[in-house]
Structures are given as structure tokens and as C-alpha cells.
Amino acid sequence: MAYIMIVDDDDDLAKAFAKVLTDAHHEVEIEAETSRVLERINRRPPDLVILDVMFPGNSSAGFELARDMRHDHRQLGEIPILMLTAVNSKFPTGFSERDIDADWLPVTDFVEKPVDLGVLMSKVSALLQRGASAIERSERAQ
Amino acid sequence: MAPVSSMPRASYELPLLPGDALPASTVPHTRASLPEPLLLQNVVWFCRVRWIVVALLALFGLMGLFPQLERVLGLRVHLHWPIVTAVVLALANLGFLTHARLLAKSGSPPGARANLWTQIIVDLAALTVVVHYVGSLETYIAFAYLFHIVLACIFFSRLESFGVAAMACVFYLACVALEVAGLLPGAGLYADNALRGQIERTPGVVLLSAASALVVWLVVWYFASHLSTMVRERDSQLDETNRRLVGAQREKSRHMLLTAHELKAPFAAIHANVHLLLHGHCGDLPTQATEALNRIAGRCRRLTAQIQEMLQLANIEASEETSSRWTDLDLTEALRWSLSEVQPLAEEREIVVEHDLRSARTCGVEDHVKMLLLNLLSNAVIYSNRDGRVNVRCLPGAGNGPIVTIEDHGIGIPAEKLPRIFEEYYRTVEAVRHNKESTGLGLAIVRRVAETHGIQIRVESAAGVGTRFILRFSSAEGSA
Numbered sequence: 090m091a092y093i094m095i096v097d098d099d100d101d102l103a104k105a106f107a108k109v110l111t112d113a114h115h116e117v118e119i120e121a122e123t124s125r126v127l128e129r130i131n132r133r134p135p136d137l138v139i140l141d142v143m144f145p146g147n148s149s150a151g152f153e154l155a156r157d158m159r160h161d162h163r164q165l166g167e168i169p170i171l172m173l174t175a176v177n178s179k180f181p182t183g184f185s186e187r188d189i190d191a192d193w194l195p196v197t198d199f200v201e202k203p204v205d206l207g208v209l210m211s212k213v214s215a216l217l218q219r220g221a222s223a224i225e226r227s228e229r230a231q
Numbered sequence: 232m233a234p235v236s237s238m239p240r241a242s243y244e245l246p247l248l249p250g251d252a253l254p255a256s257t258v259p260h261t262r263a264s265l266p267e268p269l270l271l272q273n274v275v276w277f278c279r280v281r282w283i284v285v286a287l288l289a290l291f292g293l294m295g296l297f298p299q300l301e302r303v304l305g306l307r308v309h310l311h312w313p314i315v316t317a318v319v320l321a322l323a324n325l326g327f328l329t330h331a332r333l334l335a336k337s338g339s340p341p342g343a344r345a346n347l348w349t350q351i352i353v354d355l356a357a358l359t360v361v362v363h364y365v366g367s368l369e370t371y372i373a374f375a376y377l378f379h380i381v382l383a384c385i386f387f388s389r390l391e392s393f394g395v396a397a398m399a400c401v402f403y404l405a406c407v408a409l410e411v412a413g414l415l416p417g418a419g420l421y422a423d424n425a426l427r428g429q430i431e432r433t434p435g436v437v438l439l440s441a442a443s444a445l446v447v448w449l450v451v452w453y454f455a456s457h458l459s460t461m462v463r464e465r466d467s468q469l470d471e472t473n474r475r476l477v478g479a480q481r482e483k484s485r486h487m488l489l490t491a492h493e494l495k496a497p498f499a500a501i502h503a504n505v506h507l508l509l510h511g512h513c514g515d516l517p518t519q520a521t522e523a524l525n526r527i528a529g530r531c532r533r534l535t536a537q538i539q540e541m542l543q544l545a546n547i548e549a550s551e552e553t554s555s556r557w558t559d560l561d562l563t564e565a566l567r568w569s570l571s572e573v574q575p576l577a578e579e580r581e582i583v584v585e586h587d588l589r590s591a592r593t594c595g596v597e598d599h600v601k602m603l604l605l606n607l608l609s610n611a612v613i614y615s616n617r618d619g620r621v622n623v624r625c626l627p628g629a630g631n632g633p634i635v636t637i638e639d640h641g642i643g644i645p646a647e648k649l650p651r652i653f654e655e656y657y658r659t660v661e662a663v664r665h666n667k668e669s670t671g672l673g674l675a676i677v678r679r680v681a682e683t684h685g686i687q688i689r690v691e692s693a694a695g696v697g698t699r700f701i702l703r704f705s706s707a708e709g710s711a
Contacts, residue, residue, distance in 0.1 A: 099496055105503035108512050143492070173499075202495060203502035203535055206510060 091136035091217050092116045096126050096154070097173065098144050102204075106139065109206050110213065123150045127157060127165075134168060137216050140196070141173045152195070159195040169216040172196040173204065265386050265463070271343035273386060274331045277350055281324045288317035288361075307422045312364045316357050323353045347386065351379055351395055359402040366419035367407050368430050368440045376403060377451055384455035392459075396452040400445050407441050480548070487545035491538050498538065502531045533668050540672035544655075547599055547679045559707050560600060562591040562633050566625055569604040577612045577621070584612070586623040591633030592707035595684040603680040606673040607637045607700050613666050614698070615641035632706040640697035641665075649690055653678040661694065 093110055097103045098121045107117040118135075120126050123144055130138070138158075144150035151172065158165045197219070200212055265273075292313030294300060301307055327350055334342045358375055365372040376399040383395035409415040411431055419427050430436050505528045507513060509521065516524070566588055577584050593600070611621045624636040642661050644652060651657050656671035663669060681688050685705050692698040 099500050101500035102496075102503050105500065105507045108507055109510075112512050143496075202499035203531070204499065206503065206506050 090114050093137045094135040095119045095139045097141040123154045137169050139171045155195040169197040169220045172199040174199050274346050278328045285317045285321045288313045301422050305422050306420045355402050359406050363406050364418045369426050373444045380452050381455050384459045389456045392456050491542040494538050498535050537670040556596045560593050562593045563588045565601050569608050573608045582612050582615050582619050584621045588625045591627045593704040599680045603677050606677050611639040615639045632704040635702045638699040643694045643696045644692040645694045
């Protein structure tokens with residue numbers, strides 16, 4: 090069972106994801122505003138963050154939050170981030186894996202809207218496994 | 232606590248025109264004269280023309296080496312004044328050219344105006360020397376000043392061109408006055424001085440000759456400057472209209488992108504919640520409820536696809552503004568990618584896709600070329616009949632760009648509807664019957680990409696037989 094934070098201002102979408110993740114026995118919290126996320130995840134770091142790109146008033150708030158987390162050299166930088174994107178890889182103007190880097194696309198993985206729930210679950214599982222392995226490696230290194 | 236009604240309020244006044252709707256002109260353009268960069272181009276052009284004048288003067292001076300011309304033509308040609316004038320003009324021209332090159336390198340066009348004015352003054356002075364030695368009153372050489380007056384009307388404002396006309400009048404009148412007063416030695420091309428002498432002895436003739444020259448110059452100045460101002464104003468209006476159109480087009484593309492993005496979000500939420508229900512996360516559902524949800528999911532899927540294609544169209548239009556994403560492309564690779572993308576759809580419909588791909592290169596925006604190919608391939612598969620066959624060929628194209636052929640043996644397109652298939656949202660009745668999911672934007676996207684890339688498309692089709700798209704791309708060396 091993992092603790093997952095969903096950061097998305099779309100309550101309907103966030104609740105749908107939360108239901109699926111809860112049914113898979115994960116603990117889920119939803120946060121609608123990016124300004125509160127860092128404080129919350131500093132208090133209790135999640136095992137995974139599912140993060141939307143666009144938020145009201147700032148079309149790149151998701152990117153900025155992800156970048157802030159990546160540039161944190163403490164534990165926040167290790168938290169896997171799954172980004173929800175609005176473009177579709179069927180048409181080649183979407184993101185691809187080669188776009189993932191700490192500055193341009195500072196996330197661990199992305200999933201395209203409209204989100205296929207099966208794809209979402211498989212990506213969540215893969216990222217949670219990766220996250221767990223990273224923590225193990227970090228603890229061994231210490 | 233103060234009552235709410237007395238609390239200070241912030242205010243905002245809505246501007247009447249959008250602040251950034253019009254792209255600002257990068258050149259400070261006055262209606263009165265040509266912009267500085269254009270003046271700089273003409274500085275160089277004037278210098279080139281002046282070389283011709285220098286050559287003509289030099290040739291004329293060399294005629295002074297043949298005194299027999301005086302007997303044959305009745306003209307007295309001196310060696311010294313044309314050569315001296317030619318040398319002075321040549322040296323000045325070198326100076327003007329050097330200055331112009333420095334201006335061009337430094338990117339400082341404001342110096343072009345000063346350069347042009349200096350050229351005009353030097354030219355007028357040199358021309359006055361020529362007028363004096365050729366014959367200021369007894370020949371028509373004085374009308375050579377008109378060249379400078381007309382050119383000034385074209386390049387400068389009305390006031391500035393009047394300044395040039397006035398300067399020409401001053402130079403000419405000064406020359407005539409000094410000659411008549413005897414302060415300038417007698418000159419003139421005619422070997423026989425009798426005509427000159429007669430004119431100088433008749434003040435009325437002197438006045439009439441000088442005055443008519445001035446009147447003609449001023450009338451020409453008036454008409455030329457008036458017409459030139461009208462043309463410049465019209466040019467300015469056209470430029471302004473063009474900028475507004477470009478701005479409006481950009482605004483339209485931006486609006487379409489934003490609207491499409493805004494529409495996608497609610498559909499993502501509907502899609503997620505419908506699938507939540509369909510996958511049993513909210514318990515078992517009655518059959519009818521499941522059927523209704525499937526219909527909702529289907530409509531959501533179509534609407535999402537439509538929004539996606541609207542985004543693609545807006546993206547293509549928005550990126551037309553810049554050619555920075557143009558690259559040399561491996562067309563075969565783009566085709567292979569498109570074929571792999573369409574393979575699941577082909578398998579689902581039991582369509583066999585055959586291909587013969589030879590190595591071929593073109594140039595363009597990779598994402599857009601892939602969009603074009605994927606749309607055509609998808610259509611070929613979708614509008615084929617079950618168990619059908621789609622053929623894809625790519626040939627390098629002898630001497631010209633590569634040729635790609637995409638052919639299906641499906642429902643085809645009636646001849647009378649062929650001209651309309653590239654219109655946005657246009658779908659034939661046959662297409663809708665065969666595929667309800669069609670958005671009508673796929674071929675509009677193909678058309679847009681083809682237009683921006685200079686790809687020629689030929690469509691051959693017959694209802695019930697199939698459709699063949701033949702695309703001729705530009706070669707890798709050329710670009711649209």
C-alpha cells in the first residue's frame with residue numbers, strides 16, 4: 090500500500106483517479122493548488138505524485154512545481170512524479186521519453202489525457218516499484 | 232469595523248483594443264518618407280548610378296583631345312572641367328560607398344538619410360558646374376536638375392523634397408546671376424558665342440529662360456511629391472492592414488489552441504468517470520446502464536479526437552510563423568513510423584498493408600510531415616473494406632523530389648465530391664455511413680501541411696473502387 094498525492098484542480102478527474110487507486114488499496118490525497126503542495130509533501134512525503142500541467146491562472150504551474158521538487162536535494166527530489174499531459178502521442182507533437190530531463194520535462198513519466206485507467210494503473214505500479222528501489226539504494230548508500 | 236460599503240476598491244479599465252493583438256512593426260515607419268533601411272539600399276543604388284555619370288563625364292572630357300570636333304560639330308569641348316568634375320565625383324562616391332558599407336555593418340540605418348542629403352548637395356554642386364560649362368541659358372542642360380527633384384520626391388517627405396527643389400533653384404540662379412554679372416568667365420559648349428551674347432544682352436530673355444526653368448521644376452516637384460505622398464500613404468495603409476491581418480490570424484490560432492485545450496479537460500474527466508463505472512469500480516451495473524455508458528464513452532472518444540485534430544490544425548497554423556523547425560528529413564523513416572502507428576488499426580480491421588519504401592529524403596517540419604502521412608494512412612485503412620489491402624510506395628523521384636503513393640481499394644469518393652474533400656469538417660455521405668467516428672478534419676490537416684511544405688497532392692478515386700493519393704514532396708535541397 091502506497092501513499093499517493095494527486096495534484097489537479099479538476100475535482101471530477103482527481104476523484105475518479107482516487108477511486109481507482111483506493112480500490113487498489115493505496116492511500117490517496119488530493120490537492121487542488123500547487124502553492125500548498127511543497128508544504129504538504131515536506132510534512133509527509135508521498136510515494137508518488139500524480140501532477141497535472143495546467144492550473145488556473147498559470148498554464149505551467151505543474152512544470153514549475155515539478156522543477157522545484159527536482160531541484161530539492163533532499164528527499165523531495167527522489168519522489169516519482171507522473172505528469173498528466175493534454176497532448177496525444179498518436180500525433181507526434183506530444184511528449185516523448187526523450188523529452189524527460191530535469192529542466193525541460195522534470196518528471197519521471199507522463200500519461201496522456203484522456204487517461205486510460207489501465208494505463209494509469211500500470212504506470213503507477215511501475216513508478217512505485219522504481220521509487221521503492223531508489224529508497225533502498227539510498228539507504229544502502231548511507 | 233468599517234462598513235463593507237466604505238472599503239476601498241481596486242479598479243481596472245478594460246482597454247478598447249487588445250494590447251497585443253497587433254504585432255508591432257519592427258521598422259519605425261513614417262508616412263512622410265521611406266523607412267531608413269530602404270533609404271540605405273538606395274544610397275548604394277545612387278552610388279552605382281553615379282559611376283555611370285563619372286564615366287560619361289570622363290568620356291566627354293576626353294573628347295576635348297579632338298579639337299577637330301569644334302569644326303565638325305560646332306561645339307567647344309574642354310578637357311579640364313569634365314575630368315576635374317569626374318574626379319571629384321568619383322572621390323565623393325567612394326566616400327559615400329564606404330560610409331554606406333559602415334552603416335550596413337553597424338546596423339545603423341539612421342545615417343542613411345544624412346548620406347543621401349550629402350550626395351544630393353554634392354550632385355547639385357557638380358551639376359551646376361556642368362550647367363555653367365555646357366550653357367546655363369542657351370541649352371536645356373538646366374533640366375538635368377529635375378532628376379534630383381523627382382528622386383527627392385520619391386525618397387523624402389514633401390518638405391524635404393521641396394528643400395531639394397529650392398536648393399536646385401538657388402544653385403542655378405546663382406550660376407546665372409554670376410555669369411550675367413561677369414563674375415564667372417564665359418563658358419558654354421557652342422563654339423560660336425553669338426547666341427550667348429545675344430541672350431545676355433537681352434535681360435528679358437535671361438529672366439524668361441531662368442524663370443521658365445524654375446516654374447517647370449516647381450510644377451514637376453508639386454505633381455511628383457503629391458503622387459509620391461499618395462503612393463506612400465497607400466503603401467502605409469496596406470502595410471497596416473497586412474499587420475492587422477497577420478495579428479488577427481495569430482489571434483485566431485491562439486484562440487483555437489486555448490479553446491481546444493480548455494475543452495479537453497472536461498472530456499478527460501468524463502472519460503475517466505465513465506470508465507470508472509464501466510470497469511466495475513462502483514459496483515455492478517444493469518445492462519442498459521452499461522450500454523448507455525458505452526454510448527457516452529464512444530461520443531467522448533469522438534469529441535476528444537475532434538479536439539485533438541483541431542489542436543493539430545491550430546498548431547500547424549501557429550507554427551507557420553517560423554521556419555526554425557525545418558530540417559532535412561528521412562521520408563522513409565517517417566513512413567515507417569506512420570505505418571507502425573496505423574498497424575494496430577489495420578489488424579483490428581483485418582486490412583493488409585503492403586509497402587515498397589525506397590530511400591528518400593525531403594525537408595520540412597518532421598512532426599507535420601508525420602501528421603500528414605499518418606492521416607492519409609489512417610484514412611486508407613479506415614475506408615477500406617474488411618479483408619482489404621492498402622499499398623504504400625515511396626520512390627526517390629528522378630530529378631525531382633520523392634513521390635509517395637497511398638492506395639486503398641475501399642469505398643472510394645464520387646467524382647463530384649473530390650474537390651471538396653480537403654475542406655474542414657467536410658465528410659461525404661459514404662464516409663459517414665462507413666465510419667461514424669470521422670471528424671472531417673483529417674484531410675484539412677493534410678491540406679495545411681501540404682500547403683506549408685509545397686507538397687503536390689493528386690487524388691484519384693472512384694466510388695466503390697478505391698482511392699489513390701499521390702504526393703510529390705520537395706527534394707532535400709529545396710524547400711517550400
